[in-house]
Amino acid sequence: MEVGVVATRNVVLSQHQHELVDLLVRSGRYQNASEVLREGLRLLERRESEDAARLAALRDAATKDWSDLADGRYDDITDDNLDGCIGQLGARAARAGWLMVGYRLTRVAQADVIDILAWSEAEFGEEARKRYETLIANGIRDAASSTSDVGHITRPEMGEGVFSWHLAQSRAVAAGQTVRRPRHFLICRREEEVLVVGRVLHDAMDPRQHVESQQTRD
Known part of the structure; x- marks a missing residue:
């Protein structure tokens, strides 16, 4: 039977990582340090694959979102009408599981908000939906009115001039109506x-959220 030649590598570990490898080997789950490192690489490979997906x-x-814009499927909304627009969509969500939001809001973004608010009411009730x-209205205002790049994450992989704004950055504005852990972000651009x-998406779809979370834990 032929045995493949496996290249060896010198790996430098921190003291914490060295102690963790020893602990895992002593636990009996792994026979040696090589097995621990191979398992770590398998997990990393899986995470990279999931992030790519x-x-x-x-x-x-x-x-x-941008095809909606090109085809004229959007609504222009003034600042004076923004709260009323969101409230109307909330009422639609309460009645039929629908909603929308925006300054220039593509139809697919409106559908996103409808789904979000319908789910919020179904899971947590009318007050949570409101x-x-x-929060969504405040997030849109903040994304539009920010005079600096603070809070804006440029998204060149999604198109020229595209940026995202996470609703967690706008929760403090809703005095007395704070959403504890907002999980959605806006995909925007300026015209x-x-x-x-263009879209209002759950941050589980964004690989950057997972990378930043992992770096924070490390």
Whole structure:
């Protein structure tokens, strides 16, 4: 039987990592340090694959928002009408599981908000839906009015001039109506003085959220 030649590598570990490898080997789950490192690489490979799948899904989602814009499927909303628009969508979500939001809001983004608010009411009740309505409206205003790049994450992989804004950055604005852990972000771009909201997506779709979370734990 032929045995493949396996290359050896010198790996430098931190003290914490060295102690962790020893602990795992002593537990009996792994026979030696090589098995521990191979398992770590398998997990990393799986995470990279999952992140690539999330990014592909995110890119696919983004193509729908800008095609809506090109085909004229959007609504222009003034600042004075923004709260009323979100409230109307919340009422639609309560009645039929639908909703929308935006300054220039593509139809697919409207469908995103409808789904979000319908789920919020179904899971947590009418007051929770109304708090999320306020948060979404505040998030759109913040994304449009920010005078610096703080809070904006550029997304060149999703198109020229595209950026995202996470709703967690706008929760403090909703005084007395704070959403504890917002999980959605806006996909936006500017067209002259108009903020275009293309999608409102759950952050589980965004590989960057997982990378930043892992780095924070490390």
